Amino acid sequence: MNMIFQEGHSMCLYSVAAVLTGLMTVLILVKKMKSKVKILKPSYDFDESTDPEILIVGGGVLGCTLATVLGRDGRKVTVLERDMKEPDRIVGELLQPGGFNALKELGLADCCEGLDAHVTKGYMVHDIETKRSVHVPYPQDKDGNILCGRAFHHGRFIMNLRKAAQAEPKVTFVEGTAITMIEDNGTVTGMKFKRKDADQMEELHAPLTVIADGCFSKFRKHLVNETVRVPSQFVGVLMKDCPQAKANHAEIALADKNLALIYQISSKCTRILVDVRGPKPTNMKEHMKENVAPYLPEHVQPAFLEEVETGRMRVMPNSFLPAAPLEKPGVMVLGDALNMRHPLTGGGMSVVFNDVLLWRDLFKSLPNTKDYSAILSALRTFNRERKQHHSFVVNVLAQALYQLFSATSEDENVHAMKLACFEFFCLGEEWVRRPVELLSILNPKPHLLIGYFFLVAFYSFFHIFKKNPWWALHRSVYKSVMVLFKSCHIMFPLVWSELNTLIFS
Numbered sequence: 001m002n003m004i005f006q007e008g009h010s011m012c013l014y015s016v017a018a019v020l021t022g023l024m025t026v027l028i029l030v031k032k033m034k035s036k037v038k039i040l041k042p043s044y045d046f047d048e049s050t051d052p053e054i055l056i057v058g059g060g061v062l063g064c065t066l067a068t069v070l071g072r073d074g075r076k077v078t079v080l081e082r083d084m085k086e087p088d089r090i091v092g093e094l095l096q097p098g099g100f101n102a103l104k105e106l107g108l109a110d111c112c113e114g115l116d117a118h119v120t121k122g123y124m125v126h127d128i129e130t131k132r133s134v135h136v137p138y139p140q141d142k143d144g145n146i147l148c149g150r151a152f153h154h155g156r157f158i159m160n161l162r163k164a165a166q167a168e169p170k171v172t173f174v175e176g177t178a179i180t181m182i183e184d185n186g187t188v189t190g191m192k193f194k195r196k197d198a199d200q201m202e203e204l205h206a207p208l209t210v211i212a213d214g215c216f217s218k219f220r221k222h223l224v225n226e227t228v229r230v231p232s233q234f235v236g237v238l239m240k241d242c243p244q245a246k247a248n249h250a251e252i253a254l255a256d257k258n259l260a261l262i263y264q265i266s267s268k269c270t271r272i273l274v275d276v277r278g279p280k281p282t283n284m285k286e287h288m289k290e291n292v293a294p295y296l297p298e299h300v301q302p303a304f305l306e307e308v309e310t311g312r313m314r315v316m317p318n319s320f321l322p323a324a325p326l327e328k329p330g331v332m333v334l335g336d337a338l339n340m341r342h343p344l345t346g347g348g349m350s351v352v353f354n355d356v357l358l359w360r361d362l363f364k365s366l367p368n369t370k371d372y373s374a375i376l377s378a379l380r381t382f383n384r385e386r387k388q389h390h391s392f393v394v395n396v397l398a399q400a401l402y403q404l405f406s407a408t409s410e411d412e413n414v415h416a417m418k419l420a421c422f423e424f425f426c427l428g429e430e431w432v433r434r435p436v437e438l439l440s441i442l443n444p445k446p447h448l449l450i451g452y453f454f455l456v457a458f459y460s461f462f463h464i465f466k467k468n469p470w471w472a473l474h475r476s477v478y479k480s481v482m483v484l485f486k487s488c489h490i491m492f493p494l495v496w497s498e499l500n501t502l503i504f505s
Ligand SMILES: Cc1cc2nc3c(=O)[nH]c(=O)nc-3n(C[C@H](O)[C@H](O)[C@H](O)COP(=O)(O)OP(=O)(O)OC[C@H]3O[C@@H](n4cnc5c(N)ncnc54)[C@H](O)[C@@H]3O)c2cc1C
Pocket: 057, 058, 059, 060, 061, 062, 063, 080, 081, 082, 083, 090, 091, 092, 093, 094, 095, 096, 176, 177, 178, 179, 212, 213, 214, 215, 218, 234, 316, 317, 318, 319, 334, 335, 336, 337, 343, 346, 347, 348, 349, 350, 352
C-alpha cells in the first residue's frame, strides 16, 4: 500500500515537473519575442584610473559578498555604505545549510568563524495546542554527516564580511549615504552621495551601479515593478541562557493565535522572533506577557518573560516582494532591494549568497561593464536561472509555510492543513527528508515544492475523513474540497508571482 502511494506520489511530482517545464518554455519564448530596451551611450567619459568598474550601494550581506567576489576576480569595485559601525539588528541570524554551502563555494566560509556562532542541525517543531513536539533534522551527506547551518549575531557576521571585502586590494569602501542616481541619456552613470557627517554632495561614477540598499531600499521604486507587501511583523527579543528543546536545533512554536521562531545565536544568547499580525499592539510588553508567553514552549517561558520585563524588544516588518526588475542600462538591483520573502524559513541570506554565485559566473563572461547590452542580457539570464536554481523555492516556500503556520482555527480549512503539516512531520525522516531539503535549500526544486505542498493537502483529507463519522461522509467530502480549494488559493498566486515576471518585467 505504502509502495503504491509512494509510486503514485512520484508520478504526481513528475507530472507537475512536466507541466512546469512546458509553461516555463512558453513563457521564455514569449519573453524572447518582446522588444529590447533602447540603449544610448552616455556622454560621460569614465576615467579608468579613478572610477571603479562597479559601484555597489550598500555594504550589507549582498554588497560585501559581491564586492569580495568581484574584487578577487580582478574587478575594481567601490562600496558606498552609510554606516561602517557594527550593525545592531534582528535580521540575518540563521543561515540555512544551502546558504552556508554557497558561502563555502564563494570562499567566504571563514566569515562564520570567530563569532561564537552556533551550529544548527535542524528544527524542533512544537504544536502548543496538543503539547506535542517533532524532530525535523537537516539532511545528511553520503557519509552520514548532518549538513549543518549556522546561527550568529548579525552584526558580527557583517563585520567579518566587510573585513573580507576590505582585504581585497581592488575593493574600496566609502562611508556615505547614497542620495540620487546620476543619469545620462537614460543610462545610470553613478550616484550622488553625502559622506558621513558632511553636508556637501559628492559624486561617484561607474559604468555599472549595483543597488543593494536592503529591505527599506530608497532606489527600488525606480527599478522594480512590484510593491512591498507586509503581512506581519516580527518582534525580536534576545534571551540569555535559554535552554534548548534539543541541542543545536532551532525551534518553531505553533499555537492557535501565535507563531514564534527560536534559535540560539551564540553560547549565551538565544533569539526569539514572535510574529505579530495587524496593527502594532499599543502595550507591547503586556501583549507579550499575556498573549504570547503562555503559548511558548515551557522551557523558553522564564527567559522570555525576564527579557520582556527588562530587555529590549525590536520590531521589523516581514515583507514580501516578488523579484520584478525593470531593465535600465548602467544599473541593477539585488538583495532585499529586489526580492524579499517572510523570514520564517530564514532564507534571505541564502538567496543572497546563491545570487552572488550566479553573478560570479555571469561576470566572468562580461569583459567590460560598459557593454550595456551584454549586461542586460546577463541580467535576463540571472533572473531566469535564479528561479530554477534557488529563489522560486525559497520565496514560495516561505510565503506558503507562513500562511499555513499562521492560520488560526477561525480559518478552518487552512488550519486543517496546518495540523496535517504537523502530522506529516510526524511520519518520520523518510517522509520529511525531501521537504527539509527544500527548506534548507540543499535541493530547491520547484516541482518538488509544489508536489509536496499538495501532498500535505491530500494528507489533510485523510485526517478529515478519519475525524468525521462515516455517516457524515458528505461533510468530509465538502471539507476536503474546501481544503483543496484553499491550498490552490495559497499556492497558485505564489507560483504566478514567480512566473509572471518572466513575461512582464
Ligand atoms: C525580521 C527579519 C529576520 C530575518 N532573519 C533572517 C535569518 O534568520 N536568516 C536569513 O537568511 N535571512 C533573514 N532575514 C533576511 C536577511 O536579513 C536579508 O535577506 C539580507 O540581510 C539581505 O541583504 P542585503 O544586502 O540585501 O541587505 P542588508 O544586509 O540590509 O544591507 C543593506 C545595506 O545597505 C546600507 N544602506 C541602506 N541605504 C543606504 C544608502 N542610501 N546609502 C548607502 N548605504 C545604504 C545599509 O546600511 C546596509 O548595510 C530576515 C529579515 C527580517 C526582516
